[in-house]
Amino acid sequence: MKYKLSEVMDLIGGGTPKTTKPEYWDGDIPWLSVKDFNNDFRFVYETEKHITELGLNNSSTKLLKAGDVIISARGTVGEIATIPFPMAFNQSCYGLRAKKEIVTADFLYYLIKHxxxxxxxxxxxSVFDTITRDTFAGIEVDIPDMDSQTKIAEILSNIDEKIEVNVRINENFSDLKVEVGNINFAGHQLGQQRVS
Structure with missing residues (x-):
């Protein structure tokens, strides 16, 4: 069935607690900005900044739920991730919450990514590229039945997991090469001393 993107999800706006109020910051609630999730990984687990309950309640930021999608909407446009546990976020992003009667949360992520x-x-x-609510309203998409959504999301999710594992292995391998290089260099120096 055909839908406008805006019809398959709830769009949630973010915000920033006042930075002049120290009691709003350094709490237990992760607070997302685009730099926390512009790495092509599906899930975002860590944020640079955290806010307090007071900061959450006294600003326009909202708390996203596990399974919601976040998209950067201003400046750096189009970075996306899935939220694995509740997180707040700034006004340069939108939270996207699947309308469960139309799409699954997993399928919504891949639908937006596509x-x-x-x-x-x-x-x-004029100054910054910006995705607005009208942007989502102007895009029409085909939505398959729930069973097909689940199968599609499962296949793509498995691919994403493999890619992420490979990237992490490569990162660890690069770190290991540096360490091994240092050990070899030290060993080579010692070997030379023994020969002479």
Whole structure:
């Protein structure tokens, strides 16, 4: 069935607690900005900054739930991730919450990812590229039945997991090469001393 993107999800706006109020910051609630999730990984587990309950209650930031999608909507446009546990976020992003009667949360992530180039083409703004609520309303998508959504999301999720594991292995391998290189260098020096 055909839907507008805006019809398959709830769009949630973010915000920033006042930085002049120290009691709003350094709490237990992760607070996302685009630099926390611009790495092509599906899930975002860590944030640079955290806020307090007081900061959450006294600002326009909202708390996203596990399974919600976050998308950067201003400046650096189109970075996306899935939220694995509750997190707040700033005003340069939107939270996307699947309307469960139409799409699954997993399928919504891949639906948005698949349409990123279309979203980017439809940005507005003279100074910064910006995705607005109208951007989502102007894009039509085909939504399969729930069973198909589950199967599609499962296949793509397995691929994502493998990619992420490979990237982490490569990162660890690079770190290991540096350490091993240092050990070899030290060993070579010692070997030379023994020969002479």
């Amino acid at each position: 349409n990123i180039h279309v979203l980017k083409k439809n940005t507005h703004g």
